[in-house]
Every structure is written in structure tokens, then in C-alpha cells.
Amino acid sequence: MDARDIIKIGLRAERILVVPPERTVGHFLAHMPMVYATPMMILEMEMTSGDAISAALPEGWVTVGTEVEVKHLAAAPVGATIRTTAEVIEVERRVIRFAVTAFHGDLKIGEGRHGRGLVNVAQFKKRFGVP
Template sequence: MDARDAIKIGMSAERMLVVPADRTVGHFVPDMPMVYATPMMILEMEMASADAIAPHLETGWITLGTEVDIRHLAATLVGGRVRTTAKVIAVERRVIRFEVEAFNDKRRIGEGRHARGLVNAATFMKQLGAG
């Protein structure tokens, strides 16, 4: 599959999350604040990116995160609402690039770029020795 045949610049998706305790820095690192953890924000950005294009992939094809360039701009407490967005900004044969952002009720809390690689799931698993 060539991503340029199915994925178009401007495709987008968003995700909503109420921050649970198990996605905070304090959950992972003792004595740290119970605020939304940067890796968890990046996870939501990756998932929004995948959501934006998954319906357009041929059967048997998936995307995997390959690059992140993210800034975490502001903290969000447990119970805070976070909206994460992803928009396709470039499409290559096997790489799709996204602009990603995250917002809480007050402001933008994260921004950056993310890339996903297009792979055939069966071939990928076979190369790993798992299929």
C-alpha cells in the first residue's frame, strides 16, 4: 500500500479524556504531583493520529508511531478534561506526518509533531518472528 493513494492532507481526529489518577506523574513516580503525565499526553496524541487515518487504510495495514517532537506546556490535574487533536500535514509513501495539540478547559497544554509508519501487519509480525 502507498499511503499517498488513501491518506490526504487535512484528515483529522480528536479524542477526549478526563484525566484519571493512573495517567499522572505521581502514579508512576513517588512524591511527584498528581498531574497529567507527558508520556500519557503523547499516547493520546499518537492515538488521535492513528484514529485520523485508520478508516482509510487497506485491510491488513496498520500504522506505528515512529517519531515524536512534543512540548508539554501546562499541567492538568486529575479530573481535568483534555481534548487532543491530530491533523495530517504531509504524506509520503510509507510515512504520514501530523500536527498534534492538546487542550484542557483553560488553555493549550501540548503541541508538536508526530509521524507514523505504514506497515503490513502480517509482514511486520513475521519479521519479528511472531507470525
């Protein structure tokens, strides 16, 4: 399958998250502050990117994260409301790339690019011997 046939530039999505303690740096490293962790912000950006294109994917197909180039620009505390956005900016045969952002109110706390690879679930499972 060719992603260019089904994914259009400009598809976008947005997610809202209230930062829980388990998504903070301090949750993973006791000596660190309880602020939104960079890997958790990237996870939310990846999930938002998947949301942007999920309705366009045929049954039996998914995307998986393959590229991340993100800057974490500012801290956000537990309880902060984070808005994450993703917009398709480039489509190749098997890779879809997104511009991603994260905001705490009007403050941009993260930005970058994320790529997702198009995967046939049945073929993927067969390749790795997963039932």
C-alpha cells in the same frame, strides 16, 4: 503500498480524556504531583493520530509511531477533561505526519508533530516471528 494513494492531507480526529490518577506523574513517581504525565499526553496524541487515518487504511495495514516532537506547555490535574487533536499535514510513501495538540478547556497544554509509519501486519509479524 504508497500512503500518498490513500491518506489525504487534512484528515483529522479528536479524542476526549478525563485524566485518571494512573495517567499522572505522581502515579509513576511517588514524590511527584498528581498531574497529567507527558508520556501519557504523547500516547493520547499518537492514538488520536491513528484515529485520523484508520478508516483510510486497507485491511491488513496499520500505522506505528515513528517520530515525536512535542512540547508539554502546562499541567492538568486528575479529573481534568483533555481534548486532543491530530491533523495530517504531510504524507510520504511510508510516513504520515500530523500536527497534534492537547487542550484543557481553552488552555493549550501540548503541541507538536507526530509521524506514523505504514506497516503491513502480516509482513511485520513474519519478520519478527510472531504468529
